[in-house]
Amino acid sequence: xxxxxxxxxxxxxxxxxxxxxxxxxxxxxxxxxxxxxxxxxxxxxxxxxxxxxxxxxxxxxxxxxxxxxxxxxxxxxxxxxxxxxxxxxxxxxxxxxxxxxxxxxxxxxxxxxxxxxxxxxxxxxxxxxxxxxxxxxxxxxxxxxxxxxxxxxxxxxxxxxxxxx
Amino acid sequence: xxxxxxxxxxxxxxxxxxxxxxxxxxxxxxxxxxxxxxxxxxxxxxxxxxxxxxxxxxxxxxxxxxxxxxxxxxxxxxxxxxxxxxxxxxxxxxxxxxxxxxxxxxxxxxxxxxxxxxxxxxxxxxxxxxxxxxxxxxxxxxxxxxxxxxxxxxxxxxxxxxxxx
Numbered sequence: 001x002x003x004x005x006x007x008x009x010x011x012x013x014x015x016x017x018x019x020x021x022x023x024x025x026x027x028x029x030x031x032x033x034x035x036x037x038x039x040x041x042x043x044x045x046x047x048x049x050x051x052x053x054x055x056x057x058x059x060x061x062x063x064x065x066x067x068x069x070x071x072x073x074x075x076x077x078x079x080x081x082x083x084x085x086x087x088x089x090x091x092x093x094x095x096x097x098x099x100x101x102x103x104x105x106x107x108x109x110x111x112x113x114x115x116x117x118x119x120x121x122x123x124x125x126x127x128x129x130x131x132x133x134x135x136x137x138x139x140x141x142x143x144x145x146x147x148x149x150x151x152x153x154x155x156x157x158x159x160x161x162x163x164x165x
Numbered sequence: 166x167x168x169x170x171x172x173x174x175x176x177x178x179x180x181x182x183x184x185x186x187x188x189x190x191x192x193x194x195x196x197x198x199x200x201x202x203x204x205x206x207x208x209x210x211x212x213x214x215x216x217x218x219x220x221x222x223x224x225x226x227x228x229x230x231x232x233x234x235x236x237x238x239x240x241x242x243x244x245x246x247x248x249x250x251x252x253x254x255x256x257x258x259x260x261x262x263x264x265x266x267x268x269x270x271x272x273x274x275x276x277x278x279x280x281x282x283x284x285x286x287x288x289x290x291x292x293x294x295x296x297x298x299x300x301x302x303x304x305x306x307x308x309x310x311x312x313x314x315x316x317x318x319x320x321x322x323x324x325x326x327x328x329x330x
Contacts, residue, residue, distance in 0.1 A: 035259045037252035082284035087202035094200045096253040109195035117310040119247035119326035124310045
């Protein structure tokens with residue numbers, strides 16, 4: 001069940017159980033409430049909100065190369081394709097080779113990005129692309145979600161997930 | 166740049182560079198092409214497609230408890246809330262406590278799930294919920310994406326990401 005709240009549940013955690021004082025009690029560290037949540041962070045630099053907003057804006061202006069230049073972690077970037085492909089391309093050269101191959105084989109007649117949907121470890125974007133496969137002339141509207149992981153202000157991982165109607 | 170293809174790029178990898186034969190060449194293992202992708206798998210049991218389809222169908226029938234009973238990995242489940250909350254609840258008791266708290270504080274006037282969008286490590290679902298905060302009477306339509314990770318036929322992690330307009 002989804003949850004969205006301006007008042008984090010952390011503030012609503014039940015009061016800690018009282019314990020009888022013991023000889024060790026004065027020096028013992030307070031025991032952590034096992035039901036309490038722990039913070040999730042992405043490190044230094046721009047977080048998922050800033051990176052996600054910028055990516056969506058760049059995509060909708062057609063600035064695809066700028067997305068890579070600005071936001072990819074050049075040392076860590078990995079790209080995973082979803083259902084029916086099931087593969088991970090790891091490293092800048094491998095991801096570039098995948099994308100270059102795809103661009104060479106397809107003509108894009110229209111593309112839009114919706115989002116970002118902003119999480120704690122990253123963000124997601126919904127893409128719709130009107131795409132023609134050059135070799136066959138086949139045209140289709142792709143409807144998919146990109147799931148992006150952010151670390152220290154850069155995108156380190158993307159996974160594309162396809163709408164199965 | 167997103168990619169969707171019935172013909173995995175694995176088949177399109179460039180031919181390996183030819184090497185002059187050496188004394189070691191006959192026994193050397195073939196060197197892996199560093200640009201080639203590697204398979205991504207979720208282990209035994211139902212994969213992201215099956216789990217995702219079932220979750221969406223159950224959600225749209227209002228069978229929220231059944232989703233947990235059927236698909237959560239009771240030992241590993243972790244739930245992460247996104248932007249503005251930034252917390253992870255780890256373990257069955259903690260995730261249940263979070264959800265129970267949320268359900269107690271809100272009235273749901275309508276809810277729908279769209280998807281699944283199917284990846285390699287899991288799937289995503291887009292949720293729209295018409296929700297009233299009981300204490301204040303405030304009503305809003307939440308628009309968010311749930312990102313689910315599947316391992317060995319179960320959901321081990323969910324992260325909710327909120328649409329920031």
